[in-house]
Amino acid sequence: MVIAAELGLIYAILAIGVYLTYRVLDFPDLTVDGSFTTGAALSAVLIVSGTPIWVALIVSIVGGMAAGVVTGLLHVWGNINPLLAGILTQIALYSINLRIMGKANVPLLRQSTLMTPLREAGLLGTWGAVAIFAVVVAIVGAAVYGFLGTGFGVAIRATGDNELMARSQGVNTGVTKVAGLAISNGLVALCGAFMAQYQGYADISMGIGLIVAGLASVIIGQAIFGMTAVWQAVLAAVLGSVIYRAVIQLALNAGLNPNDMKMISAVIVVIALVLPQWSVFKKIRHRRRRVMAAEAV
Amino acid sequence: MLQLENITKRFFAGTVNERTALDGLNLKLGEGDFVTVIGSNGAGKSTLLNVISGRYTPDEGQVTIDGRRVTRQAEHRRASRVGRVFQDPMAGTSPHLTIEENLAIAFGRGQRRGLGLAVTGSKREVFREELKSLELGLENRLQMRVGMLSGGQRQALSLLMATYAKPAILLLDEHTAALDPSRAELITRLTGEQVARHHLTALMVTHNMQQAIELGNRLIMMHEGRIVLDVDEKAKKNTTPEHLLEEFGKIKGATLSDRTLLD
Numbered sequence: 001m002v003i004a005a006e007l008g009l010i011y012a013i014l015a016i017g018v019y020l021t022y023r024v025l026d027f028p029d030l031t032v033d034g035s036f037t038t039g040a041a042l043s044a045v046l047i048v049s050g051t052p053i054w055v056a057l058i059v060s061i062v063g064g065m066a067a068g069v070v071t072g073l074l075h076v077w078g079n080i081n082p083l084l085a086g087i088l089t090q091i092a093l094y095s096i097n098l099r100i101m102g103k104a105n106v107p108l109l110r111q112s113t114l115m116t117p118l119r120e121a122g123l124l125g126t127w128g129a130v131a132i133f134a135v136v137v138a139i140v141g142a143a144v145y146g147f148l149g150t151g152f153g154v155a156i157r158a159t160g161d162n163e164l165m166a167r168s169q170g171v172n173t174g175v176t177k178v179a180g181l182a183i184s185n186g187l188v189a190l191c192g193a194f195m196a197q198y199q200g201y202a203d204i205s206m207g208i209g210l211i212v213a214g215l216a217s218v219i220i221g222q223a224i225f226g227m228t229a230v231w232q233a234v235l236a237a238v239l240g241s242v243i244y245r246a247v248i249q250l251a252l253n254a255g256l257n258p259n260d261m262k263m264i265s266a267v268i269v270v271i272a273l274v275l276p277q278w279s280v281f282k283k284i285r286h287r288r289r290r291v292m293a294a295e296a297v
Numbered sequence: 298m299l300q301l302e303n304i305t306k307r308f309f310a311g312t313v314n315e316r317t318a319l320d321g322l323n324l325k326l327g328e329g330d331f332v333t334v335i336g337s338n339g340a341g342k343s344t345l346l347n348v349i350s351g352r353y354t355p356d357e358g359q360v361t362i363d364g365r366r367v368t369r370q371a372e373h374r375r376a377s378r379v380g381r382v383f384q385d386p387m388a389g390t391s392p393h394l395t396i397e398e399n400l401a402i403a404f405g406r407g408q409r410r411g412l413g414l415a416v417t418g419s420k421r422e423v424f425r426e427e428l429k430s431l432e433l434g435l436e437n438r439l440q441m442r443v444g445m446l447s448g449g450q451r452q453a454l455s456l457l458m459a460t461y462a463k464p465a466i467l468l469l470d471e472h473t474a475a476l477d478p479s480r481a482e483l484i485t486r487l488t489g490e491q492v493a494r495h496h497l498t499a500l501m502v503t504h505n506m507q508q509a510i511e512l513g514n515r516l517i518m519m520h521e522g523r524i525v526l527d528v529d530e531k532a533k534k535n536t537t538p539e540h541l542l543e544e545f546g547k548i549k550g551a552t553l554s555d556r557t558l559l560d
């Protein structure tokens with residue numbers, strides 16, 4: 001379970017990114033599968049070439065943001081449907097990621113990475129590492145929460161919530177969408193950079209299906225912890241990610257094989273999306289909402 | 298303050314479904330004018346407001362607001378000079394944002410939205426003062442999500458959000474139509490108050506004849522994309538809903554909106 005907690009916290013950064021697009025912007029962004037690998041590829045190649053790690057991380061984030069900008073422009077300028085815009089960028093990134101890495105796999109095993117001190121201190125795979133990861137995620141989450149409370153952040157949220165209203169209030173919704181996608185994919189790429197260092201290599205296929213994992217985290221977290229306030233929603237995405245990894249871990253322990261995980265991920269998301277529409281759950285939610293409304297008055 | 302010259306707007310141009318929503322329309326509003334607009338279904342009233350706000354670009358003609366040509370200017374760019382309240386109470390506010398966040402969006406109109414806090418203590422004080430003028434007790438619920446408010450409350454908030462930045466022109470599209478009578482009356486009264494307070498120039502579409510006559514200093518009637526009757530302040534004082542109906546009957550094929558209320 002410690003491994004699941006470690007993985008869950010690293011992937012929580014991706015979940016926060018997916019929360020930004022899927023929930024805040026109401027834009028299901030499939031760029032994620034590609035931009036995650038972009039982040040991993042850039043940091044792996046830079047670290048191997050001897051670049052300082054913090055530079056590698058910044059370049060990874062910028063690379064992810066650029067991918068988000070491309071998807072955003074395809075949608076805003078090109079009038080391409082959000083799903084299709086994301087898929088197009090994702091596919092293009094596959095080639096770009098291969099170019100960045102020069103081959104399908106870049107090992108980091110003998111390199112000094114962010115994980116090296118943790119490994120040397122014997123912390124990896126213990127609750128010590130979990131605590132350190134939790135602090136990092138808390139910093140990222142707090143930064144995102146703070147951003148969403150700024151003038152620009154609120155404009156992004158209004159864009160996703162009621163685009164026509166935002167525009168009639170002077171928000172350039174093209175700019176807010178592109179910026180939201182850029183920030184989201186910057187986080188996703190940062191997550192990829194961490195992941196490459198954690199597992200000790202970057203691989204061309206490491207991002208496949210991650211959008212589903214991200215969605216599962218956001219949806220599970222929201223179902224369990226609610227998302228009335230922004231800080232709650234961010235926290236829910238993080239906890240959702242940890243729970244999701246724990247569920248996967250349990251499935252593996254129960255004897256399923258790693259190749260079945262994509263199937264399980266998809267099933268989890270389908271369940272999380274469909275269940276709330278069933279009348280029993282609807283009733284529970286209505287009751288909860290009524291109570292909340294009553295409290296608010 | 299507002300000038301529309303020879304505005305034509307067609308939908309589905311060049312197809313069998315072609316529809317001329319505005320047909321060479323001319324309209325000029327002076328500063329402080331408050332014009333009520335009535336007309337049949339599909340007369341082009343909403344399209345007119347959409348052309349002024351920039352949601353639609355006219356096929357022909359010029360739109361001038363406050364001395365500036367804005368015909369092709371994007372909606373968000375002219376938003377600081379145009380305030381709008383829509384018929385649908387859901388349209389003018391953002392349901393998942395709190396009351397104070399909605400107000401922050403509206404009060405920041407025309408300013409750069411940067412990385413400063415959207416809602417600060419001093420802004421909150423301003424919001425509270427403004428909300429008090431609505432007399433709905435919303436000033437005590439700044440952190441409540443707008444989706445929890447009733448239609449009337451949301452519409453009152455929309456009105457405040459549309460008028461606060463003192464737009465050059467305020468556009469109201471049947472903004473009381475979706476409300477029950479007592480709420481509609483409240484919003485109508487608040488509209489009059491806000492318009493007077495900020496000395497706004499306003500264009501208000503309504504299906505309520507009595508309201509169209511009582512409010513404002515001019516009344517226009519639209520039919521098939523044109524202004525077919527223009528009643529000035531003096532004539533308006535003496536007119537009645539029955540008289541307006543009679544005028545309307547003189548136009549071939551015209552019937553008033555099926556939502557028309559005589560009183």
Ligand SMILES: Nc1ncnc2c1ncn2[C@@H]1O[C@H](COP(=O)(O)OP(=O)(O)OP(=O)(O)O)[C@@H](O)[C@H]1O
Pocket residue numbers: 308309316317318336337338339340341342343344345554
């Ligand atoms: N977005 C649009 N796409 C296609 N046709 C439209 C669009 N908006 C308006 N129209 C058409 O333009 C004409 C004028 O519509 P408009 O909504 O301006 O009328 P209205 O006077 O506001 O009517 P109502 O009293 O029903 O609100 C109608 O024939 C309508 O079908």
Ligand SMILES: [Mg+2]
Pocket residue numbers: 342343344470
């Ligand atoms: Mg209309």
